[in-house]
Amino acid sequence: MSGMTDSSTDEPGFRLLTAALVLMLLLQLLRLGGQWNSLALSVVGAIVLAAGFWRVNRHPLAFWTALLLLFLAVGGGWLISEQGSSDVVGSPFRAPFLLFVAASVLRQVLNSKRVTEDTLLGSVCAYILLGLAFGSAYEAVEFFSPGAIAGIDANAAGRVFSTVTYFSFVTLTTLGYGDLYPVHPFCQSLAIVESVVGVLFPSLIVARIIGIQAAEGPRSFSQRESKWTREALVARILFVFLPVAVLVLPWARQTSWGSIVVGGMFWLMVIAGVNFVSGRRVVLVVVVSLAVVAEGLRIVAEDFVVVSVIFEVVLITLIVGRMSLWCFRQRRATTSVILSAACIYWLIGIGFAQVYELVNKLVPGAIVGSGQHPLGKMLYFSFMTLTTTGYGDFTPAIGLTRTLASLEAFVGIFYPSIVIAKLVSLYGVRE
Numbered sequence: 001m002s003g004m005t006d007s008s009t010d011e012p013g014f015r016l017l018t019a020a021l022v023l024m025l026l027l028q029l030l031r032l033g034g035q036w037n038s039l040a041l042s043v044v045g046a047i048v049l050a051a052g053f054w055r056v057n058r059h060p061l062a063f064w065t066a067l068l069l070l071f072l073a074v075g076g077g078w079l080i081s082e083q084g085s086s087d088v089v090g091s092p093f094r095a096p097f098l099l100f101v102a103a104s105v106l107r108q109v110l111n112s113k114r115v116t117e118d119t120l121l122g123s124v125c126a127y128i129l130l131g132l133a134f135g136s137a138y139e140a141v142e143f144f145s146p147g148a149i150a151g152i153d154a155n156a157a158g159r160v161f162s163t164v165t166y167f168s169f170v171t172l173t174t175l176g177y178g179d180l181y182p183v184h185p186f187c188q189s190l191a192i193v194e195s196v197v198g199v200l201f202p203s204l205i206v207a208r209i210i211g212i213q214a215a216e217g218p219r220s221f222s223q224r225e226s227k228w229t230r231e232a233l234v235a236r237i238l239f240v241f242l243p244v245a246v247l248v249l250p251w252a253r254q255t256s257w258g259s260i261v262v263g264g265m266f267w268l269m270v271i272a273g274v275n276f277v278s279g280r281r282v283v284l285v286v287v288v289s290l291a292v293v294a295e296g297l298r299i300v301a302e303d304f305v306v307v308s309v310i311f312e313v314v315l316i317t318l319i320v321g322r323m324s325l326w327c328f329r330q331r332r333a334t335t336s337v338i339l340s341a342a343c344i345y346w347l348i349g350i351g352f353a354q355v356y357e358l359v360n361k362l363v364p365g366a367i368v369g370s371g372q373h374p375l376g377k378m379l380y381f382s383f384m385t386l387t388t389t390g391y392g393d394f395t396p397a398i399g400l401t402r403t404l405a406s407l408e409a410f411v412g413i414f415y416p417s418i419v420i421a422k423l424v425s426l427y428g429v430r431e
Contacts, residue, residue, distance in 0.1 A: 014105070014121035021128045025165070069097035095140065098133035102126045110204070115212050123205050127172075130201070134194045135161065135168035141187050148184035150393075171389060172198040178392035188380040189247040195387035196243075196349070200342055203416040207423035211333070231326055232336040239339040242346040246383075249376055309358045316351040320344055333426035341419050345386075348415070352408045353382035359401055366401045369394040386412040 102125075109122040139161050141148045152163050167180045171194045182188045323340050330337050356378040360366045367381055381394040385408045396402040 014118050014125050017105075017125050018121045021125060021132075025128060025132070069100050093136075093140075095133045095136035098129050098136060102129035102133060105129065110208055112208075112212070115209055119209065119212075127201065130194075130197060131169045131172045132165065134172065134190060135165040137190055138164040138168060138182075138187060141184055141190070145184050148182065148187045149180055150183050151180040168194065171195055174198050174387045174389045176384065176389035176391045178390075181391035181393040182380075185376055186247070188376070189249075191389070192246050192349075192380060192383040193243050195383060195389045196345060199387050199412070199416055200345065200419075203419045204338070204423070207420045210420075210424045211426070229336075231340070232334075235323075235336045235339040235343060238343040238346075242343060242350070246346070246350070246379060249379060306358060306361065309354050309361075313351055313354045313358070316347050316354070320347050320351065323347075327422065330426070333423060337426065338423070341422075345415060348408075348411060349383045349386045350379065352386065352404065353378040355404060356382055356401065359404070363398060363400075366396070366398050367394060368397045382408065385409055388412055 105122050106126040109119055109126060112119045112122075138149060142152060142160060142164060149164065149167060152160060152167075163180070170177055170180070171191050174195055182191045323344050327337055327340050327344070353375070356367060357375050360378065367378070369377070369381075377394070384390050384394065385405050388409055396405045
């Protein structure tokens with residue numbers, strides 16, 4: 001029987017973890033101060049770590065990975081406390097452990113065979129864990145580079161993590177009030193990744209829950225491919241590569257070896273993407289040859305940047321079109337379909353960033369706040385627009401960029417609805 005039922009297993013479920021996470025979040029954000037508040041945070045933080053570890057210790061590899069990350073998290077917390085900070089839950093070393101727990105919880109939720117209390121509570125846990133993990137990452141950057149996030153009072157002892165946690169959830173929920181905004185390039189990249197996660201996470205959860213109900217029976221959230229096709233391999237490569245590229249690109253261009261990193265990333269995207277567009281070697285050779293010429297012109301002479309950017313935009317458009325068509329033709333909710341949907345979203349943001357870079361090159365000042373290193377800044381502006389986060393630190397200044405930003409915001413709002421509709425149809429159709 002479908003419908004929502006309570007879990008009947010002997011597992012403690014997600015009740016303890018949910019309660020601990022909500023309580024820790026409230027204590028951290030309220031920051032009432034005093035010795036009792038610090039003690040309560042320490043106790044609740046320990047419960048979160050223990051409950052989180054309990055949820056991932058089912059498989060030997062997961063167990064030892066979680067144990068290693070937990071050891072680094074606790075050890076990192078002690079190290080930070082020796083430096084003068086008493087923030088137990090705010091240790092920047094907690095981010096990997098929290099992300100690992102969030103991924104494990106999300107996998108359990110998506111593999112649920114019916115909508116139970118654990119399905120809903122697990123979704124809440126994963127969402128809060130993601131916000132806390134990114135908050136820890138922001139704190140790490142702020143710790144090593146004070147002023148990385150504008151609006152944070154670094155002298156307010158014990159309040160840095162509560163502030164970055166607030167900023168993290170404002171970004172994850174794509175609210176973007178504008179009272180805090182990232183200044184450091186790596187913080188901007190983290191904000192990009194978190195805002196994309198904040199958009200795609202609800203889409204996947206809603207599609208899964210509706211799909212379970214529609215199917216009126218157990219189905220795995222993503223069926224295994226009987227064999228790995230070219231598309232399946234490319235989807236996995238792009239899914240890992242694109243977020244890493246967005247994280248690395250802004251600061252890589254500021255280093256002496258940055259052009260090598262950027263060039264390597266560009267070629268990886270070209271080869272992987274073109275393989276998705278066409279399996280014919282002739283097409284692959286032609287497009288890669290054109291890419292060599294375009295990128296060579298970009299390096300040799302600044303005047304040819306326009307030609308290079310135009311080619312890259314055309315290439316991204318081809319990849320997005322082909323991947324979208326492939327996804328809509330699928331009849332099963334495989335992992336490759338889900339990863340391809342995420343890759344399309346990343347590519348849309350990167351494509352608009354290239355267009356903004358082109359416009360800003362032709363019309364300096366087309367986007368207020370672009371400053372130096374235009375590509376990194378344009379990536380940041382593009383994804384803040386696509387996810388409708390929009391802190392307000394970067395704004396379009398001319399009619400063309402305002403039109404482009406309006407179009408991108410529309411795509412950003414409309415795309416998750418398409419993903420939900422497609423996944424629901426794939427989850428709900430029984431074979």
